[in-house]
Amino acid sequence: MALEGKNIMVTGAAGMLASDLVPRLQAAGARLQLFDLGEAEIGGSAVARLDITDFKAVKHAVGDVQPDWLVNCAAFTAVDAAESEEQAAFSVNGAGPGNLARALSETGGMMLHVSTDYVFGGADGRDSRRTPYSPDDTPSPCGVYGKSKHLGEVEVAQALPENYLIVRTSWLHGAAGHNFVNTMLKLAKEHTELSIVDDQVGSPTWSGWLSDVIVKLIELEAQGIYHATSRGGISWLEFAKEIFQQAGAEVELKGQTTEDLGRDAPRPRYSMLDVSKLEDLLGEPCLSWQEGVTRHLEALKA
Numbered sequence: 001m002a003l004e005g006k007n008i009m010v011t012g013a014a015g016m017l018a019s020d021l022v023p024r025l026q027a028a029g030a031r032l033q034l035f036d037l038g039e040a041e042i043g044g045s046a047v048a049r050l051d052i053t054d055f056k057a058v059k060h061a062v063g064d065v066q067p068d069w070l071v072n073c074a075a076f077t078a079v080d081a082a083e084s085e086e087q088a089a090f091s092v093n094g095a096g097p098g099n100l101a102r103a104l105s106e107t108g109g110m111m112l113h114v115s116t117d118y119v120f121g122g123a124d125g126r127d128s129r130r131t132p133y134s135p136d137d138t139p140s141p142c143g144v145y146g147k148s149k150h151l152g153e154v155e156v157a158q159a160l161p162e163n164y165l166i167v168r169t170s171w172l173h174g175a176a177g178h179n180f181v182n183t184m185l186k187l188a189k190e191h192t193e194l195s196i197v198d199d200q201v202g203s204p205t206w207s208g209w210l211s212d213v214i215v216k217l218i219e220l221e222a223q224g225i226y227h228a229t230s231r232g233g234i235s236w237l238e239f240a241k242e243i244f245q246q247a248g249a250e251v252e253l254k255g256q257t258t259e260d261l262g263r264d265a266p267r268p269r270y271s272m273l274d275v276s277k278l279e280d281l282l283g284e285p286c287l288s289w290q291e292g293v294t295r296h297l298e299a300l301k302a
């Protein structure tokens, strides 16, 4: 098995991405130690309590586990709430990953930190860029969430200059969690007509595929920054059309602007990530976003 004997610590283990990642790490033979804000159980394994903003607790846990890899999926992911809860967002997304990285720098081991397309797009989401952002591009974070996630990246890279792997992804959707696909399926039961934003372009990414990629990146001991999203860039409106078509739901769709929706946080109008570095490393293309929808729907049925 690819990760046989590897001691892997996962933080944010009760979240959406981790719920797909943990079983895959288990299947690859890793010995797992799981942590989240509250105690839980994932795939038959216990999740212990660890607040990544508490450096003393983090140092104690990392010292105990002595992981070969620490995978940080913990985050403050409520993009709109981050605007009014700036301190909490920076604490979890900025200081938290820094705490994990500093603790790990004392024990040795690699850190895989999950980040986001929101490190691009500009403060108000209106950057004029319309070609995919590469891992080497200088970040231009969008909103408080993007800025806090960017701080996390900087903290991790500073504390572990030789031992970090940052994986940026976007528009994540998985069977277990709050996300666009699950929301659309719920809305289709309640509405015959919906208005969906059509002026933001990005790449939906199925968390099962991303989890497979994370397992491979650990196996390959990759370092630095990688972009890992599905292939193709679309609007939320096009995404909704595909979801309803594949799910066999009949909903009339209309476009609306980001302004019409009137959310608290800015959104990148364009946040496609260039995945060619990942495709070169893995020797295969990233999943298409349409296939990601298919796999998500299959996972829900299973």
Ligand SMILES: NC(=O)c1ccc[n+]([C@@H]2O[C@H](COP(=O)([O-])OP(=O)(O)OC[C@H]3O[C@@H](n4cnc5c(N)ncnc54)[C@H](OP(=O)(O)O)[C@@H]3O)[C@@H](O)[C@H]2O)c1
Pocket: 011, 012, 013, 014, 015, 016, 017, 018, 035, 036, 037, 038, 050, 051, 052, 053, 072, 073, 074, 075, 076, 077, 092, 096, 114, 115, 116, 117, 149, 169, 170, 171, 172, 173, 177
């Ligand atoms: N979702 C997306 O569309 C998306 C897109 C691009 C990148 N990402 C990134 O992908 C990663 C995984 O996202 P996700 O959607 O799986 O997130 P998620 O479902 O919100 O999971 C995050 C987990 O972290 C926990 N957490 C929050 N604060 C914590 C703290 N102080 N200490 C320890 N754990 C804490 C959360 O607990 P509570 O639920 O109790 O708060 C939750 O279980 C994140 O880094 C996110 O920024 C997500």
